[in-house]
Amino acid sequence: MSRYAHITDFLERFLDNEVRKTGINNVVVGLSGGLDSAVVAVLAHRVFKDDLLCVKMPSHYSSKSSLEDADALCRDFGMRAITLSIEPMLRAYEAMHPDMDNLRRGNFSARMRMATLFDISARENALVLGTSNKSELMLGYGTLYGDLASALNPIGDLYKSEIYELAEYLGVTQSIIKKAPSADLWEGQSDEADLGYTYAQMDAAMKLYVEERLPKEEILARGVESAMLDMIIGRIFRNHFKRKMPVIAKLTSRTINHDFNYPRDITL
Numbered sequence: 001m002s003r004y005a006h007i008t009d010f011l012e013r014f015l016d017n018e019v020r021k022t023g024i025n026n027v028v029v030g031l032s033g034g035l036d037s038a039v040v041a042v043l044a045h046r047v048f049k050d051d052l053l054c055v056k057m058p059s060h061y062s063s064k065s066s067l068e069d070a071d072a073l074c075r076d077f078g079m080r081a082i083t084l085s086i087e088p089m090l091r092a093y094e095a096m097h098p099d100m101d102n103l104r105r106g107n108f109s110a111r112m113r114m115a116t117l118f119d120i121s122a123r124e125n126a127l128v129l130g131t132s133n134k135s136e137l138m139l140g141y142g143t144l145y146g147d148l149a150s151a152l153n154p155i156g157d158l159y160k161s162e163i164y165e166l167a168e169y170l171g172v173t174q175s176i177i178k179k180a181p182s183a184d185l186w187e188g189q190s191d192e193a194d195l196g197y198t199y200a201q202m203d204a205a206m207k208l209y210v211e212e213r214l215p216k217e218e219i220l221a222r223g224v225e226s227a228m229l230d231m232i233i234g235r236i237f238r239n240h241f242k243r244k245m246p247v248i249a250k251l252t253s254r255t256i257n258h259d260f261n262y263p264r265d266i267t268l
């Protein structure tokens with residue numbers, strides 16, 4: 001069995017176990033037309049079939065090709081999908097705040113999409129599946145309570161370069177695999193342009209720093225660019241708060257996330 005066959009089998013078991021032990025049998029995924037959400041949707045469909053609902057949430061900044069790619073994926077795999085545009089909400093807020101820059105606009109869009117997705121999950125009695133990969137999570141390249149929010153995330157321990165390989169194994173629509181990664185938050189937005197390097201470059205360095213725990217000097221000796229490594233290390237530590245629950249001020253002998261640390265799935 002190939003590496004990605006093993007990974008697929010594990011992730012299918014993970015999804016089936018983690019969802020069904022809650023007593024819930026339905027899941028929802030925000031489908032953007034991008035690679036990460038496509039991979040999560042295909043994995044979820046292999047497990048839940050018609051108990052998966054894909055939710056497309058375009059705005060007036062979404063590219064036509066993203067919507068077409070999302071539609072093509074749903075056709076290719078026979079996945080249920082609905083479209084709920086965030087454009088009215090976003091336009092109303094933009095009218096109230098004409099000074100919004102792209103960062104604020106992108107964060108607001110991500111949070112409106114997640115608010116919509118969690119509302120649909122309540123309607124459908126479903127769990128929201130996350131679509132952030134390990135590269136994004138380590139770099140903090142995501143919006144707190146926006147695209148970083150979910151009930152569970154099957155791809156959070158796979159780097160972006162590995163997501164490409166998993167997508168090929170799963171047979172994800174080629175137009176999705178081949179296009180430049182973008183969160184589609186504003187016109188012309190590109191992940192790699194924002195970060196300044198390709199995911200392949202950053203992932204290679206992060207694997208040395210995060211997985212192998214090599215010191216900075218040894219990583220540089222392997223030919224990794226110093227400026228890029230400084231950027232990666234800086235972002236990993238600067239954005240650590242995004243990977244943690246909110247810090248609670250400790251006043252009692254048993255404080256949530258300090259001394260009151262039961263497993264998430266504990267039962268009576």
